[in-house]
Amino acid sequence: MNIRIVENARELNTEVLVLGKFENENTSIDLVNRFVIEKDNFEGKLGQTYVIHTLGQMQADKILVVGLGKREEFNQNKMLQVVSKAVKKLNQIKAKRAAFDFGKEYGKSAIIGAMIADYAYDKYKSEKAHHLEEIYFSGISEGELNEGILFGEAMKFTRDLANTPAQIATPAKLAEIAQQIDGIETRIYDKPEIEQMGMGAYLAVGQGSANPPKFIHMKYYAQNPKKRIAIIGKGICFDSGGLDLKPASSMLTMKDDMSGAACVLGVMAAIAKLRPEVEVHGIIAACENMPSGSSYKPGDILTAKNGKTIEVDNTDAEGRLTLADALCYACDLGVDEVIDIATLTGACVVALGTITSGIMGNNKELISDLIQTADASGEKFWELPMFKEYFNSLKSDIADMKNTGARQGGAMAAGLFLKEFVTDSVKWAHIDIAGTAYLEKPQGEFIAGATGAGVRTLLNYIIK
Ligand code: BES
Ligand code: MN
Ligand code: ZN
Numbered sequence: 001m002n003i004r005i006v007e008n009a010r011e012l013n014t015e016v017l018v019l020g021k022f023e024n025e026n027t028s029i030d031l032v033n034r035f036v037i038e039k040d041n042f043e044g045k046l047g048q049t050y051v052i053h054t055l056g057q058m059q060a061d062k063i064l065v066v067g068l069g070k071r072e073e074f075n076q077n078k079m080l081q082v083v084s085k086a087v088k089k090l091n092q093i094k095a096k097r098a099a100f101d102f103g104k105e106y107g108k109s110a111i112i113g114a115m116i117a118d119y120a121y122d123k124y125k126s127e128k129a130h131h132l133e134e135i136y137f138s139g140i141s142e143g144e145l146n147e148g149i150l151f152g153e154a155m156k157f158t159r160d161l162a163n164t165p166a167q168i169a170t171p172a173k174l175a176e177i178a179q180q181i182d183g184i185e186t187r188i189y190d191k192p193e194i195e196q197m198g199m200g201a202y203l204a205v206g207q208g209s210a211n212p213p214k215f216i217h218m219k220y221y222a223q224n225p226k227k228r229i230a231i232i233g234k235g236i237c238f239d240s241g242g243l244d245l246k247p248a249s250s251m252l253t254m255k256d257d258m259s260g261a262a263c264v265l266g267v268m269a270a271i272a273k274l275r276p277e278v279e280v281h282g283i284i285a286a287c288e289n290m291p292s293g294s295s296y297k298p299g300d301i302l303t304a305k306n307g308k309t310i311e312v313d314n315t316d317a318e319g320r321l322t323l324a325d326a327l328c329y330a331c332d333l334g335v336d337e338v339i340d341i342a343t344l345t346g347a348c349v350v351a352l353g354t355i356t357s358g359i360m361g362n363n364k365e366l367i368s369d370l371i372q373t374a375d376a377s378g379e380k381f382w383e384l385p386m387f388k389e390y391f392n393s394l395k396s397d398i399a400d401m402k403n404t405g406a407r408q409g410g411a412m413a414a415g416l417f418l419k420e421f422v423t424d425s426v427k428w429a430h431i432d433i434a435g436t437a438y439l440e441k442p443q444g445e446f447i448a449g450a451t452g453a454g455v456r457t458l459l460n461y462i463i464k
Contacts, residue, residue: 001114001115001132001133001134001135002133003111003114003115003134003135003136003137003145003149004134004135005137005138005140005141005142005145006099006136006137006138007138008138009099009100009101009136009137009138010059010099010101012059012060012099013059013060014060014098014099014136015060015061015062015095015096015097015098016060016062016063016064016095016097016098016099017059017060017062017063017064017098017099017101018063018064018066018098018099018100018101018102019032019064019065019066020065020066020067020068020101020102020103021036021037021042021044021065021066021067021068022044022068022069022070022071022074023043023044023045023067023068023069023070023071024043024044025071027065029058029063031052031054031057031058032063032065035052036050036065042065042067043067044065044067044069045069046068046069046081046082047066047069047081047085048066048067049064049065049066049067049086049089050064050065051063051064051089060099062093062095064086064090064098066082066089067082068082069082075106076105076106076108076109076376076378077109079105079106079113080106080109080110080112080113080116080378080445081444081445082102082113083100083102083109083110083113083114083117084114084116084117084445085117086098086100086114086117087113087114087117087118087132087135088117090132090135091117091118091129091131091132094130095132096132096133097134097135097136098134098135098136099135099137099138100135100136100137100138101138102137102139103139104140107137107139107141107144107148108144108147108151109148109378110137110148111137111144111145111148111149111151111152112148112151112152112378112456114135114152115149115151115153115155115156116152116445116446117445118131118132119155119156119159119447120447121159121160121163121447121449121450123160147274150270150273150274151270151455151456153270154266154269154270154452154455155266155452155455155456157262157266157269158262158263158266158267158450158452158455159262159449159450159451160450161174161258161262161265161450162255162256162258162259162262162437162438162449162450162452163449163450164255165255166237166254166255166288169237170211170237170288171206171211171213171214171235171237171286171287171288172212172214173237174237174258174261174284174286175188175214175216175286177265178268178282178284181218181265181268181269181272182272183220183272183273183275184218184220184268184269184271184272184282185219185220185221186216186217186218187216187217187219188215188216189214189215189217190212191203191212191213193215194215197215197305197325197329198303198304198305199215199285199304199325199328199329200302200303200304200305200325201302201303201304201305201310201321201322201324201325202215202285202287202322202324202326204300204312204321205236205287205289205315205321206287206288206289206322207294207295207296208242208288208290208291208292208294208296209288209289209290209292210290210292211237211288212287213285213286213287214284214286214287215284215285215326215329216235216261216283216285216286217281217282217283217329218264218265218268218281218282218283219279219280219281220268220271220272220280220281220282221279222275222277222279224277225277225278225279226277226278227278227337228278228279228280228281228334228335229278229279229280229281229335229336229337229338229339229462230282230283230330230333230335230337230338230339231267231268231280231281231282231283231338231339231341231458232260232264232284232285232323232327232330232338232339232340232341233259233261233262233263233264233282233283233284233340233341233342234257234258234259234260234261234319234322234323234340234341234342234343235260235285235286235287235322236257236258236287236288236289236318236319236322236343237255237257237286237287238255238257238288238289238290239251239254239257239288239289239316239318239319240254240288240289240291241289241316242289242290242291242295242296242315242316242318243291243295243296243297243298243315244298244315244316245291246316253440256343256437256438256450257319257343258286259343259433259437259438259450260340260342260343260433260437260454262450262452263341263433263437263452263453263454263458264283264284264341265282265284266452266455267280267454267455267458267459267462268280268282270455270459271459271463274459274463276462278462278463280462281330281333281335283326283329283330285323285325285326287322289315289318295315296312296315297312297315298313298314298315299311299312300312301398301399302321304321304324304325304328305325305329305332305421306328306421308400308401308420308421309400309401310396310401310402311396311398311399311401311403312402312403313396313402313404313405314404317403317404317414319342319343319414320403320414320417320418321403323340323342323344323418323421324417324418324420324421325421326340327340327418327421327428328421330426331421331422331423331426332423335426336426336427337366337426337427337429338426338427338428338429339366339428339429339430339431339458339461340428340429340431341433341453341454342431342432342433343432343433343434343437343438344411344414344432344433344434345410345411345414345432345434346410347407347409347411347414348384348410348411348432348434348435349435351384351411352382352435353435354435354436354439354443355380355435355443356380356382356435356436357374357381357382357431357432357433357436357453357454358381358382358383358411358431358432359383359384359429359430359431359432360383360384360385360386360415360429360430360432361386361415361427361428361429361430362386362419362422362428363427363428363429365427366427366429367383367429369461370429370431370457370461371383373460373461373464374457376460377456377457377459377460378456379436379453379454379456380436381431381457384411384412384415384432386412386415386416387412388416390409390412390413390415390416391413391416391417392405393405393406393413394413400420401420403417414432415430415432418430431454433453433454436451436453437450437453438450439451
């Protein structure tokens with residue numbers, strides 16, 4: 001789908017003209033008002049759509065009217081939603097070209113909404129999805145268009161990667177993708193080097209798999225960086241649970257357990273093009289969690305990079321083990337802020353559902369900054385408490401801690417576990433996207449499958 005700017009969408013000789021209509025208001029076209037509103041009582045509630053044929057009375061063959069809801073409630077997130085609705089409708093009626101006359105505000109959100117809605121994962125389908133060829137917007141600036149497209153492409157990149165079957169998206173594949181990003185310097189550490197770095201927790205998780213682990217460090221350097229940030233993505237390319245094997249129904253979607261990594265890769269690729277004055281490190285401890293004769297076992301004691309010891313209580317709590325070593329590595333870089341993003345706990349899905357990601361950390365300002373940025377980006381983050389009592393169930397008789405404890409409060413316990421591997425002087429936030437990264441059924445502007453959770457928020461946070 002190409003997106004272009006036109007002077008006047010209304011006068012374009014195109015297949016479909018897309019018009020917005022606020023509730024209890026007329027549109028600027030009489031023909032539409034007479035038929036759609038007066039005759040058919042089209043109200044214009046948020047996301048409602050109505051198609052009319054112009055029968056030669058206008059330049060466009062058809063007009064798609066989209067409800068914008070109440071004028072006073074309209075904002076950038078609603079813009080994203082209504083454009084997304086319109087694009088879905090346009091694809092449904094197999095339109096090829098459409099022009100949007102949606103006003104001058106919220107251009108970036110409009111573009112992102114269009115690109116989210118046009119997404120299909122049909123690489124392995126013989127019959128491909130219908131896509132609009134060209135859409136036009138009037139009133140949008142060149143800058144908004146370019147930024148919107150970069151965000152939209154980053155999300156598509158992340159969604160494609162998280163949707164990719166685990167047979168293809170292996171640790172080596174993630175490493176290869178990282179190395180191919182232009183404008184980013186990437187170092188890959190193989191198993192012997194990971195051993196040398198003392199990453200005993202991460203190594204244990206990967207040791208049962210036929211596909212070796214790859215530790216990925218991407219660097220984006222700025223001339224005069226305002227600050228230095230590391231973003232870490234959980235990169236479990238497949239989570240079978242390990243010897244504490246998951247039941248079939250829970251394992252079904254576990255190719256998505258590298259959604260955090262896919263997010264970091266998408267963000268790094270976009271950062272290289274947006275070129276903000278911020279130093280950004282993208283870190284992924286990629287591996288697979290598999291059961292085999294060489295797997296790590298319940299009861300094993302692991303030593304992380306910072307020397308802390310962990311008794312394995314459950315091999316299915318593997319993400320926090322890989323993140324533990326990645327967090328140590330990131331803190332050792334001497335950055336100001338570390339943000340990790342991970343499909344970490346089923347408990348977070350139970351607590352917040354598939355709508356909201358959980359966020360925790362050691363710095364109020366960073367957390368509230370990220371929550372606000374999420375809100376302005378069309379995503380939802382909600383802070384979960386880091387009361388130290390949640391750590392009680394992780395106490396071990398024979399090591400510094402266990403990797404799991406009580407089932408109750410599991411998202412917070414996982415957060416407190418991670419905190420053990422964060423240097424106190426580094427500002428840190430942890431984002432749990434277990435519920436939001438991958439949908440089993442369509443939701444809002446998203447089809448089932450990967451959503452690109454975190455991409456918009458992290459990008460907006462880094463470039464602001
Ligand atoms: N990758 C899962 C978490 C997850 C669950 C992601 C559902 C997406 C959807 C994680 O590695 C895991 O298995 N967590 C366990 C931890 C438990 C053993 C303490 C869980 O949440 O059940
Ligand atoms: Mn697991
Ligand atoms: Zn996992």
